[in-house]
Amino acid sequence: MEKAQIGRPREFDAEQALQKAMVVFWEQGYEGASLAALTEAMGISRKSMYAAFGNKEELFRKALRRYSEGTVSYIVDALEATTAREVAEVFLTGSVRANTRPGCPAGCLGVQGALAVGETGRVARDVLTEWRAGGQEHLRDRFQRAVEEDDLPAGSDPDLIARYVMTIANGMAVQAAGGATREELLRVAGAALLNWPPA
Amino acid sequence: MEKAQIGRPREFDAEQALQKAMVVFWEQGYEGASLAALTEAMGISRKSMYAAFGNKEELFRKALRRYSEGTVSYIVDALEATTAREVAEVFLTGSVRANTRPGCPAGCLGVQGALAVGETGRVARDVLTEWRAGGQEHLRDRFQRAVEEDDLPAGSDPDLIARYVMTIANGMAVQAAGGATREELLRVAGAALLNWPPA
DNA sequence: GCTTTTATGCACCGATCGGTGCATAACCCG
DNA sequence: CGGGTTATGCACCGATCGGTGCATAAAAGC
Numbered sequence A, B: 001m002e003k004a005q006i007g008r009p010r011e012f013d014a015e016q017a018l019q020k021a022m023v024v025f026w027e028q029g030y031e032g033a034s035l036a037a038l039t040e041a042m043g044i045s046r047k048s049m050y051a052a053f054g055n056k057e058e059l060f061r062k063a064l065r066r067y068s069e070g071t072v073s074y075i076v077d078a079l080e081a082t083t084a085r086e087v088a089e090v091f092l093t094g095s096v097r098a099n100t101r102p103g104c105p106a107g108c109l110g111v112q113g114a115l116a117v118g119e120t121g122r123v124a125r126d127v128l129t130e131w132r133a134g135g136q137e138h139l140r141d142r143f144q145r146a147v148e149e150d151d152l153p154a155g156s157d158p159d160l161i162a163r164y165v166m167t168i169a170n171g172m173a174v175q176a177a178g179g180a181t182r183e184e185l186l187r188v189a190g191a192a193l194l195n196w197p198p199a
Numbered sequence C: 001g002c003t004t005t006t007a008t009g010c011a012c013c014g015a016t017c018g019g020t021g022c023a024t025a026a027c028c029c030g
Numbered sequence D: 001c002g003g004g005t006t007a008t009g010c011a012c013c014g015a016t017c018g019g020t021g022c023a024t025a026a027a028a029g030c
Helices: A014-032 A035-042 A046-053 A056-069 A074-079 A084-099 A119-148 A158-177 A182-194 B014-032 B035-042 B046-053 B056-069 B074-079 B084-099 B119-148 B158-177 B182-194
Strands: none
Touching: A014 A035, A014 A046, A014 A056, A014 A119, A014 B014, A014 B119, A035 A046, A035 A056, A046 A056, A056 A119, A074 A084, A074 A119, A084 A119, A084 A158, A084 A182, A119 A158, A119 B014, A158 A182, A158 B158, A158 B182, A182 B158, B014 B035, B014 B046, B014 B056, B014 B119, B035 B046, B035 B056, B046 B056, B056 B119, B074 B084, B074 B119, B084 B119, B084 B158, B084 B182, B119 B158, B158 B182
16 A cells, blocks of 8 residues: 655655654643754654644644554553453553653653643643543453453452553653652552452 | 732732632643633733732742642641541542542642643743652651551551552542543542552 | 656744733822 | 822733745656
8 A cells, every 4th residue: 555656755764753753742742842842853844744744733643653552562462461460460560661761751641741731732632531541441341351251350340440550550650750760660560469459 | 927008909819810820720731821811811911910920930839839728738637647548548539529629620730730841841840740749758758657656567668658649649630630530530549548558 | 858746945924922111090108 | 289109901022833835856757
């Protein structure tokens, strides 16, 4: 489905530029990331950005997709773990590592990218809200399966368990943004996992 | 220490205006809240705002102080509870209610007010980071006391326990911003409190 | 060569940003 | 009544916001 190359070829690597944009959004949030900051980090002009990615909102959506497929890909491994407890463990430890990755902004793009925003950030905020809800649904479905497999006690509430685990992850993202270290957060994750199943 | 009234008296209630500004910051974040939105909500002109509060940063600081003394005053009650477990319980249930107060924005000003920001929001972000750290320190000191009183097991780590409790609160703030209801969050808080002490 | 198509750089757009100068208004004190 | 002091409304500031028009450049297909 590759479009045959017609016209002047672009002079930059779109994936590399998107990676840079992702980091800027991650660090400064949707509203805080100006086109000037984004294009400077991407190493391209405004015009090239618009031609390649559409506009700021679309760039943000694409940056978030890249974030999902890269930084946050540990969630896939988590969902494939054999027990509910391992799911929670892989998810939380993966979150900690993603939130405290050297060379990357502290915290989680999906949390700090657009939590409270003005008029211009509404779409980005809604995109992230949906993004977090989607992750939580995946966890819930997995815990639902665990109940059916007698891996979690009959009568367990998969919604509550998923929300509990996601709340810990969200909280650790805020902690990381505030400067918490990987070791500190791993201890928090460990404490949260002492409590299993959490209800 | 009241300054004698000299000159034309102001035509608005400063406390009421500050309350309105607080809500706007709470809802839209520091960067998302424009002077236009703030002054419109406050019902005063730009000039009156600058005369009464200094500038946007100072207004934010004062709004945060008002938030601390009003919305978040439950932390005082929490710290005065008789057992460490009650401290955590009052703190977390208080957080839930503050995060889901009808007629107020969902979530926590101290979290979503300025988590990731551009150049212009650095100060606000640092103010909030310090604010959250301050709350966590109060919890830590209280849990330290609990250790000394044999209310928590000898060898317990007050830092870890405080961070654990604050992480839950931070996570619930994100959840609330994403639309979680009071009942859902109370269940999460209940689940987190099943685990006590958390390490 | 030519046309067609796409990319790039630059200058520029109207709108909005936070913040201010200035004239006027409303109060206290004498 | 002044004179001093503070508040208010309006117009305006330079800077920056996200986004674009246009001329030029570099490729493919003929």
